[in-house]
Amino acid sequence: MKILLTGGAGYIGSHTAVALHEAGFEPVVLDDFSNSHPAVMDRLARLTGRPVALERGSVLDTEWLEGVLRRHAPAAVVHFAGVKAVGESVAQPLKYFRINIEGAISLLRAMESVHLGPQPPGPPMLVFSGSATVYGDPARMPITEDFPLSHTNPYAHSKRVIEEMLQAVCLAQPLWRVGVLRYFNPVGAHPSGLIGEDPAGIPNNLMPYVAQVAVGRRPSLTVFGNDYPTPDGTGQRDYIHVQDLAEGHVAALRALLAGTGSFTVNLGTGRPSSVLEVVRAFEQASGRPVPVQIGPRRPGDIARCWADPSLAERLLGWKARLGLEAMCADAWRWQSGNPQGYAD
Numbered sequence: 001m002k003i004l005l006t007g008g009a010g011y012i013g014s015h016t017a018v019a020l021h022e023a024g025f026e027p028v029v030l031d032d033f034s035n036s037h038p039a040v041m042d043r044l045a046r047l048t049g050r051p052v053a054l055e056r057g058s059v060l061d062t063e064w065l066e067g068v069l070r071r072h073a074p075a076a077v078v079h080f081a082g083v084k085a086v087g088e089s090v091a092q093p094l095k096y097f098r099i100n101i102e103g104a105i106s107l108l109r110a111m112e113s114v115h116l117g118p119q120p121p122g123p124p125m126l127v128f129s130g131s132a133t134v135y136g137d138p139a140r141m142p143i144t145e146d147f148p149l150s151h152t153n154p155y156a157h158s159k160r161v162i163e164e165m166l167q168a169v170c171l172a173q174p175l176w177r178v179g180v181l182r183y184f185n186p187v188g189a190h191p192s193g194l195i196g197e198d199p200a201g202i203p204n205n206l207m208p209y210v211a212q213v214a215v216g217r218r219p220s221l222t223v224f225g226n227d228y229p230t231p232d233g234t235g236q237r238d239y240i241h242v243q244d245l246a247e248g249h250v251a252a253l254r255a256l257l258a259g260t261g262s263f264t265v266n267l268g269t270g271r272p273s274s275v276l277e278v279v280r281a282f283e284q285a286s287g288r289p290v291p292v293q294i295g296p297r298r299p300g301d302i303a304r305c306w307a308d309p310s311l312a313e314r315l316l317g318w319k320a321r322l323g324l325e326a327m328c329a330d331a332w333r334w335q336s337g338n339p340q341g342y343a344d
């Protein structure tokens with residue numbers, strides 16, 4: 001059974017492709033490599049023991065997407081393709097609205113014309129890469145899915161608009177089956193060290209930055225504020241191993257294929273870690289020092305953010321298994337084996 005992964009060569013997409021292969025599905029990767037590396041495809045072939053089908057192009061091209069859907073007739077689509085840097089989204093909001101929102105509209109239109117036209121291959125089924133940023137800065141922790149939504153930047157705004165579009169589409173045409181997965185903070189890498197996160201330029205996110213300090217690419221980490229109302233003063237997040245996240249997609253697809261109606265769930269561990277806890281765990285896992293300096297708060301950052309992941313367990317039978325130690329050990333294996341990422 002084929003599953004089409006838009007953005008399948010990216011960080012989360014590539015790990016999900018391997019998890020789907022292991023679960024007996026046939027992943028088809030669709031990517032324009034605008035923020036990923038073609039070398040991922042060779043790594044995927046090594047991990048799955050066979051070439052993984054690739055469709056190279058942009059989700060903005062609706063007609064081409066229709067052709068891809070007709071050619072492969074996938075049972076479902078997982079929509080990862082999009083831009084994801086919060087800071088960049090503040091500086092370039094239109095890029096975020098165009099690629100994320102127009103991209104989703106383009107995919108939904110292509111799916112609609114193939115699945116709701118004459119001789120449909122099956123009902124339209126979609127798993128969407130959502131984000132915990134749609135909760136804004138919640139007053140309480142842990143976060144459940146019924147918390148009010150708000151956004152503090154165009155990236156989060158785009159994710160929220162797409163969720164609302166998906167709801168409207170499901171309301172208009174009940175044949176649609178849609179699973180929205182609100183990711184918390186994905187980190188780590190495949191335990192083989194063959195695939196991992198390879199951000200272009202200076203990493204925005206904590207774990208890849210820490211990994212690059214440990215491997216000697218950068219001199220030190222700047223901790224963005226140590227005066228938050230948290231136990232050690234640094235920001236707390238719900239880091240989730242990308243392998244657990246990949247399994248979450250498999251569980252979501254299985255649920256949709258089994259006929260579950262549409263759903264929206266958090267994918268997190270439910271356990272917060274502070275910036276300094278991550279740094280210590282990484283030093284432990286790598287055996288390398290990670291020098292830190294304390295800097296000012298990063299504008300727009302929130303103090304705390306972690307999930308109540310119990311709905312995903314109830315609905316999908318999915319639960320995160322891996323802790324911070326495994327996240328750091330696997331991120332380190334990837335980083336130390338590929339100091340320059342896929343360019344090595």
Ligand code: UDP
Pocket residue numbers: 086185204205206207209221222223224225234235236237275298301305
């Ligand atoms: N952080 C930091 N230095 C960095 C990058 C991140 O101190 O170079 C902190 C950040 O302030 C937050 C946590 O690490 O408290 C996670 O940041 P990230 O950007 O990875 O995730 P997000 O803030 O989007 O949840």
